[in-house]
Amino acid sequence: xxxxxxxxxxxxxxxxxxxxxxxxxxxxxxxxxxxxxxxxxxxxxxxxxxxxxxxxxxxxxxxxxxxxxxxxxxxxxxxxxxxxxxxxxxxxxxxxxxxxxxxxxxxxxxxxxxxxx
Numbered sequence: 001x002x003x004x005x006x007x008x009x010x011x012x013x014x015x016x017x018x019x020x021x022x023x024x025x026x027x028x029x030x031x032x033x034x035x036x037x038x039x040x041x042x043x044x045x046x047x048x049x050x051x052x053x054x055x056x057x058x059x060x061x062x063x064x065x066x067x068x069x070x071x072x073x074x075x076x077x078x079x080x081x082x083x084x085x086x087x088x089x090x091x092x093x094x095x096x097x098x099x100x101x102x103x104x105x106x107x108x109x110x111x112x113x114x115x116x117x
Contacts, residue, residue, distance in 0.1 A: 005029075008044040015050070023053040031061025037107040058096075062103040065096050 008024075015022045026039040034042025039056070041048050048054070054070040069079060092100075105111040 005033075005040060005043070008040055008046050012046055012050045021052045022050070023055065024051050026054060026056035027060065027067075030056045031103065031107045037061075058100050058103075061107065062100050064099040064103065066092050066100070 011022065014020070024039075024041060026041070029039035029043070031037050031039075033039060035045075036042050041051060041054070052071055053075065055068065057067040058064040059067070069076070102111075106113070
């Protein structure tokens with residue numbers, strides 16, 4: 001699998017100019033690029049608030065399962081109520097959540113090492 005790196009600052013400028021929404025798929029970048037390992041938004045040093053929807057997976061850099069969608073509370077509430085995948089699924093198991101938390105701690109350096117750099 002591979003992904004491509006967009007010129008995010010230029011896309012954010014277009015988003016603001018045309019009052020559009022911006023959805024970023026960080027599946028290949030979260031945990032892999034950026035000075036803090038936080039993906040393409042971190043790589044380009046873009047304000048995360050300029051991105052309307054952040055989406056990613058926990059299967060690549062995190063070595064786990066599942067994924068995430070992040071955005072404004074009103075958007076997440078809407079997705080929770082109207083998304084078939086949210087309505088007809090179950091929560092993650094505790095070991096999977098622990099794996100994700102552990103990977104996040106390594107990526108961000110909160111584990112006291114620089115292994116995630």
